[in-house]
Amino acid sequence: MYDFAYHKPSSVADAVKLLAADPDAKAVSGGHTLIPALKHRLNKPTSLVDLSGIAEMKGIRREGNAIVIGALTKHEAVATSAEVKAAIPVLAFVAKHIGDTQVRNRGTLGGSVANNDPAADYPAAVLGLGATVHTSKRKVAADEFFLGMFTTALEADEILTAISFPIPEKAGYAKMRNPASRYVMAGAFVSKGPMGVRVAINGAGPCVFRQAAMEAALSANWSADAVAAIMQDADGLNSDIHGSAEYRAHLVTVMAKRAVLAAG
Numbered sequence: 001m002y003d004f005a006y007h008k009p010s011s012v013a014d015a016v017k018l019l020a021a022d023p024d025a026k027a028v029s030g031g032h033t034l035i036p037a038l039k040h041r042l043n044k045p046t047s048l049v050d051l052s053g054i055a056e057m058k059g060i061r062r063e064g065n066a067i068v069i070g071a072l073t074k075h076e077a078v079a080t081s082a083e084v085k086a087a088i089p090v091l092a093f094v095a096k097h098i099g100d101t102q103v104r105n106r107g108t109l110g111g112s113v114a115n116n117d118p119a120a121d122y123p124a125a126v127l128g129l130g131a132t133v134h135t136s137k138r139k140v141a142a143d144e145f146f147l148g149m150f151t152t153a154l155e156a157d158e159i160l161t162a163i164s165f166p167i168p169e170k171a172g173y174a175k176m177r178n179p180a181s182r183y184v185m186a187g188a189f190v191s192k193g194p195m196g197v198r199v200a201i202n203g204a205g206p207c208v209f210r211q212a213a214m215e216a217a218l219s220a221n222w223s224a225d226a227v228a229a230i231m232q233d234a235d236g237l238n239s240d241i242h243g244s245a246e247y248r249a250h251l252v253t254v255m256a257k258r259a260v261l262a263a264g
């Protein structure tokens with residue numbers, strides 16, 4: 001580690017001021033991704049703005065036909081929330097299967113979505129449900145939020161404050177995990193509801209993406225058979241020691257079938 005300034009504001013407005021004042025400042029929430037990056041010197045901010053004391057970014061509530069979750073909400077809180085389980089049970093399932101107990105008790109919804117790791121779970125739920133990302137400046141539709149590997153629509157001094165998830169009629173998630181890291185090799189989040197029929201794929205490509213052919217097939221016939229014959233193009237998918245692009249393309253179909261079966 002190396003020297004950096006540390007700030008712990010208690011409001012979003014103060015946190016934004018601190019980020020805007022220093023172009024090399026970084027926000028930190030659970031720290032489960034950022035702190036290892038600092039230790040490996042992959043990231044060298046001159047100041048850290050710790051968001052964990054900001055009460056307005058915490059909590060889970062129902063607002064009309066949506067569940068709104070504060071960005072600082074830990075994965076474990078989502079996994080065990082009665083409100084989430086009743087309205088969007090698959091969201092609790094997603095949270096319950098992130099990493100291990102320690103990760104779920106430190107990692108936050110906002111940190112995960114802002115980080116946009118291609119193998120993270122929450123981005124699939126955000127895109128697959130057609131959620132709305134609330135920030136310190138605006139509201140951004142999921143379709144406009146995830147821009148590329150570890151890249152989102154967030155600006156340097158913009159804080160993700162909450163996410164509003166529309167309650168679907170049905171939704172399911174399936175993923176093939178890397179047995180060592182537990183990160184997703186390929187996953188599929190499917191839903192049918194106020195945002196239409198949506199299929200979001202994570203892990204397979206550099207960034208979570210929607211699978212248009214599967215969405216069309218499921219719109220016509222909501223069944224696992226409808227997606228069984230649709231092959232994902234391997235072009236542009238991730239290829240590494242854990243699995244080739246072709247293997248991940250194959251997994252996309254398998255995971256989509258399982259997700260539809262899970263959704264019922």
Ligand SMILES: Cc1cc2nc3c(=O)[nH]c(=O)nc-3n(C[C@H](O)[C@H](O)[C@H](O)COP(=O)(O)OP(=O)(O)OC[C@H]3O[C@@H](n4cnc5c(N)ncnc54)[C@H](O)[C@@H]3O)c2cc1C
Binds near residue numbers: 028032034103112182
């Ligand atoms: C061993 C291990 C296993 C894991 N397994 C999984 C897994 O299976 N699935 C999975 O999805 N994830 C997994 N993770 C990641 C985990 O979910 C992290 O907690 C998450 O990616 C980041 O959340 P955080 O709150 O720790 O973010 P931090 O580390 O605090 O921040 C991450 C990044 O987001 C930025 N940021 C944080 N909060 C905000 C905000 N509110 N607004 C704007 N920017 C913000 C930071 O500046 C930083 O760039 C794993 C992590 C570890 C260490």
